[in-house]
Each structure stands twice: as C-alpha cells, then as structure tokens.
Amino acid sequence: MKEKKIVGKKEIISILDLNLIDLDAKVDTGADSNALHCDDITIHNDSVEFTLLDEVHPSYHGKRMKLPIYKIKKVKSSNGQVQLRPSIKVSVEFMGKHYKSVISLTNRADMKFPMLIGRRFLNDRFLVDVSQEYISKKKKEL
Numbered sequence: 001m002k003e004k005k006i007v008g009k010k011e012i013i014s015i016l017d018l019n020l021i022d023l024d025a026k027v028d029t030g031a032d033s034n035a036l037h038c039d040d041i042t043i044h045n046d047s048v049e050f051t052l053l054d055e056v057h058p059s060y061h062g063k064r065m066k067l068p069i070y071k072i073k074k075v076k077s078s079n080g081q082v083q084l085r086p087s088i089k090v091s092v093e094f095m096g097k098h099y100k101s102v103i104s105l106t107n108r109a110d111m112k113f114p115m116l117i118g119r120r121f122l123n124d125r126f127l128v129d130v131s132q133e134y135i136s137k138k139k140k141e142l
Contacts, residue, residue: 002124003124004022004124004125004127005092005095005125005126005127006115006127006129006132006135006137007027007095007122007126007127007129007132007135008027008125008128008129008130008132008133008135009026009027009128009129009130009131009132009133010024010025010026010027010113010130010134011025011094011117011133011134011135011136012024012025012072012134012136012137013025013092013093013115013117014092014093014094014095015036015065015090015091015092015093015103015115016090016091016093016098017090018052018065018090019063022051023114023115024113024114024115025113025117026111026112026113026115026116026117027114027115027116027117027122027128028116028117028118029118029119029122029128031116031117031118031119032075032118032119032120033075033087033102033103033104033105033117033119033120033121034102034103034104034115034116034117034118034120034121035075035085035103035105035106035108035115035118036048036103036105036106036108036111036114036115037050037106037107037108037109037111037115038051038052038105038106038107039051039107039109039115040064041086041105041106041107041130043069043072044085044104046068046069046106047067047068047069048066048067048068048069048086048088048124049064049065049066049114050064050065050105051063051064059061060119064089067088067090068088069086069087069088070086070087070088070089071086071087071094071102072084072086072087073085073087073104074084075104075106077106084104085104085105085106086104086105087102087103087104087105088102088103088105089101089102089103090103093128094117094121094136095135095136096136097122101121102120115121
C-alpha cells in the first residue's frame with residue numbers, strides 16, 4: 001500500500017499553468033472536486049476565458065486567461081444551488097510534488113479561500129488532519 005502524506009485543513013497550492021504561486025486553499029473532504037475563484041467566466045466553443053482578479057488574494061495577477069475546457073459539469077455549491085461549471089486540467093504543485101489536476105472555475109468572491117481542494121484530488125494520496133494547518137509551509141521553513 002502506498003504511503004499517504006498528511007495535509008492540514010488549510011494548505012498552500014500553486015497552479016503552475018496559471019502562474020498562481022502559493023495560493024491559500026481550503027482542504028474540503030465534503031467537496032467532490034477542486035474549485036478556483038475566477039471572474040468574468042465566458043465559454044467559447046471548446047475553450048473558457050476567465051480573469052484572475054481579487055483584491056483580497058495577492059497571488060491573483062489580474063490577467064485574462066484562455067484555456068481548453070476539460071469538461072462542463074453540474075456542481076452543487078455549498079449553498080445548495082446547482083451550477084454548470086467549466087473545468088480545466090492544469091499542472092499544480094502541492095506538498096512538494098507536481099500533479100495534473102482538474103479544477104472547476106467559479107466565482108468564490110464570498111468565500112474566504114480562493115481555492116478549494118476536494119476529495120478526487122486527495123483520494124489515494126493524502127490524509128487530512130483537521131487539527132493541522134499549513135503543513136507544507138512548516139516543512140519549507142525547516
């Protein structure tokens with residue numbers, strides 16, 4: 001059996017393809033998939049455009065991005081509403097390793113964290129210790 005890394009309820013993730021480095025993320029075992037805060041999300045045939053702009057989160061650089069759509073799926077948000085969300089497949093760095101990850105794009109302006117890490121990404125790789133936070137940061141500081 002593969003050994004799983006321990007992660008805290010809050011961690012740092014970098015989305016390399018979007019040049020978002022050291023983004024605060026909430027690890028949410030109640031969420032099925034990853035979600036990223038974006039503004040002005042528009043779908044054009046098989047691509048999606050969005051803006052990475054947020055005054056609260058310094059990692060956001062205000063750039064307009066255009067990427068191929070990986071999938072459009074129905075997602076039930078935390079408030080119970082069902083939304084159609086585009087998702088993208090990108091390279092991320094998490095806990096010192098690189099992974100390919102599918103991330104749905106949504107407006108999370110009312111949420112504390114711009115990124116949500118869900119079960120599909122965590123499955124078979126990580127265990128969540130809810131008493132811990134920013135384990136990856138602590139390891140970098142050692």
